[in-house]
Each structure stands twice: as C-alpha cells, then as structure tokens.
Amino acid sequence: MMRTFERNIRKVEPYVPGEQPQNKVIKLNTNENPYPPCPGVTKALEELDTDRLRLYPDPTCAPLVNALADFYHVNPEQVFVGVGSDDVLSMCFLTFFNSQKPVLFPDITYSFYKVWAELYRIPYECQKLDEDFRIVKEDYYRENGGVIFPNPNAPTAIYEELDVVEEIVRKNQDVIVIVDEAYIDFAGRSALELIDRYDNLVVVQTFSKARSMAGMRIGYAIGSPLLIKYLNDAKYSFNSYTMNQAALVCGVESVRDREYFEEGIRKIIETREWAKGRFAELGFQCLDSSANFIFAAHPAYDAKELFEALKENGIYVRYWGSERIEQYLRITIGTREEMEVLFRFLENYMGRNRS
Ligand SMILES: *Cc1c(COP(=O)(O)O)cnc(C)c1O
Secondary structure, three states: OOOHHHHHOOOOOOOOOOOOOOOOOEEOOOOOOOOOOOHHHHHHHHOOOHHHHHOOOOOOOHHHHHHHHHHHOOOHHHEEEEOHHHHHHHHHHHHHOOOOOOEEEEOOOOOHHHHHHHHOOOOEEEEOOOOOOOOOHHHHOOOOOEEEEEOOOOOOOOOOOHHHHHHHHHOOOOOOEEEEOOOHHHOOOOHHHHOOOOOOEEEEEEOOOOOOOHHHOOEEEEOOHHHHHHHHHHHHOOOOOOOOHHHHHHHHHHHHOHHHHHHHHHHHHHHHHHHHHHHHHOOOEEOOOOOOEEEEEOOOOOHHHHHHHHHHOOEEOEOOOOOOOOOOEEEEOOOHHHHHHHHHHHHHHHHHOOO
16 A cells, blocks of 8 residues: 555656676676776875865865866866766756656667656657667757657767768757767767757767776766756755765766776777677677667577577676567677687587577
8 A cells, every 4th residue: 555655756767777796796787897997097096185085075076077078179168077977967957858748759769768768757759770770860859848869879889070070050049959979989980070050059078988997976067157057956955965976086087097098908909809790700780880879689599598609607697588670689799819719609609509
C-alpha cells in the first residue's frame, strides 16, 4: 500500500550508470580513458596544501575558468564549470529548458537527457535517428522549447559535420541549443567555432574522456556571457561550492599540458582505427566511430549472449537491449593490449560457437 506522503514525493526513474566493478577486469564499459591523467595532475595532488581544505573553495572557480578560457580562446565570462558534465548538463536543463513546448533530442542518445527532463518536469519529444543512426537535421526545425544532442552522438559514436550542427543552431535562434561534446576531441571540428556567431548556443565538454579524469568530476559549458550568467545564477541558488579544491587545481594542470592531451588522443584514435579493422575481420558491423568507443553488432551472434560471455571472462562492455539497438554492444577503446585480449576472446568464442 502506498503511504499518503508518497503522493507528494518527487519520483523519477533514475539514470543507470555502467557498472564499476571493484575487482580487476578489462573495463571497456563506461568510455573512460585507459591512460592516466597528465603528470602535472599527480604532482598537484602530491603537493596539495591540505591546510587549505579548512576553507571553502573559490565559488567562482576562477583559476580553472581562466585556464579553460585561455585554452579555447574565449572570455572567462563565457565559461561555466561544474562537477562533471552531468552536473553542467543538469544545470543547463534546469536553466534553459523552461518552456511549455517540448525539448527535442534524438531517440537513441545519452539516456540521461530523458531523466533530467522527467526530474525537472520538462516536456520533451524524441526525434528518430535515421536507418543509419544519423541525426535528421530537419526534425529539429519544428517549434520546440530547446534542443540538445551529443556530437559525436552516444552510443552510436557518429559525428555530424559542423555545417549540420550550425544549421540546427541557426534554425533555432528563439531557443537554446546545447551541443554535448563529451567525445569531440576524438572527432572533428567543435561547435565552439560557432560560439561568437550564435548567442543561443551552449557547448558542453568534459574532463572525463579525453582528459582521463572521470574520477575527478570536471565538466564545463561555453556560451555567451549572458547564458553563462544565467547558469551561474542557477548554480548559486543550488550549491555555491560545487567544485572542490583538488578538482580545481588538477583541472588547471590538465589544461596546461596540451602536448600530453594531444598525444593521448592520438594513441586512442590509432587504437580505434586498428580495432575497426579487427572487428570487420571478425564479421562485426560497426557504425563509423569518431569517439573513444565503437558501437558494433554481429549478424551471427546474439549481443546479449556475447555481452554475458565477455563479462564472465572479465571483459566488461556496455549493453542496453533497448529498442532498435538490442543487437548492439558499445565497446570502449582501451589500450592496444586490452583490445588484443578482447579480440583473442572473440576469436575463441566464435570458434566455439560456430554459426
Ligand atoms: C560521458 C558523457 C557525459 C558526462 O560525463 P561526465 O563524466 O559527467 O563529465 C556527458 N554526455 C555524454 C554523451 C557522455 O558520454
């Protein structure tokens, strides 16, 4: 029986994150970076002045905001930082999506969007990706209360060229368009190029993927000073001190080491391109990945069975089993060595379960 008080409790079906097993496995299930953060981060943590932990951190996050502004050649007033891009995106939903009209996002995309929309009671409508799992830009030209999509999209890993992104932003100048660029560093041109031309655009990025710092929880949004001010107003009405002291200093160190950042991306892209070839040799059909993961299906092997067999053997990948993608696995690009273990397992599995 439902207690009377339950009627007035804000209920939501939560986002289900990928598993974080505590034993040692080959972890290709949550798109983390297989390489450590840059040496400056390690040094900053070793030298962290713990006496300062008595004090609240800088609520404006100025050193990190300034470092990001320098790196991306924007004004500090155009940068908002938060506790991972999940925090930043959640603040964006709360701040920018406040219309009676539906917010639009793809049917196959980051499943957190639907959760935030439901949590904040924002109407939304999913737009179907086409048969090749691509965004149909015309679907976003109808009346709406805002638009959000990742580029590259997740879990498809497909990147849309900047002119497609620009068209969607240009046709929606009466609402806010958020481009979630969690994987942009592995892909192509960023929508940051458009930031000074469209004051309705917000670009969100993260330290969790290309910067190897998922555990530190740092994300950021870049947009016009006006939109960033509204985001900060919402943040200060929620929790003034979202970013802890350690995250602020480590974030700055990471942004300073451009060479390490670029080299890490290069290694992952190299492994990804090699892995595409190996998957194809084994008969997998992969969507063309521009991210640090591959979305793959095999015509002869059931995805769920394969997912479970991999897991039993200590190789974790992601499987949803939801509509249209029930035969797909999402596999993060690990180190070359980790991927070799994966492919050895797949060869054996296919040998044993000949179709
Ligand atoms: C990983 C991811 C994020 C969020 O990552 P954080 O760790 O919260 O920064 C946001 N959007 C997409 C599409 C992602 O894949």
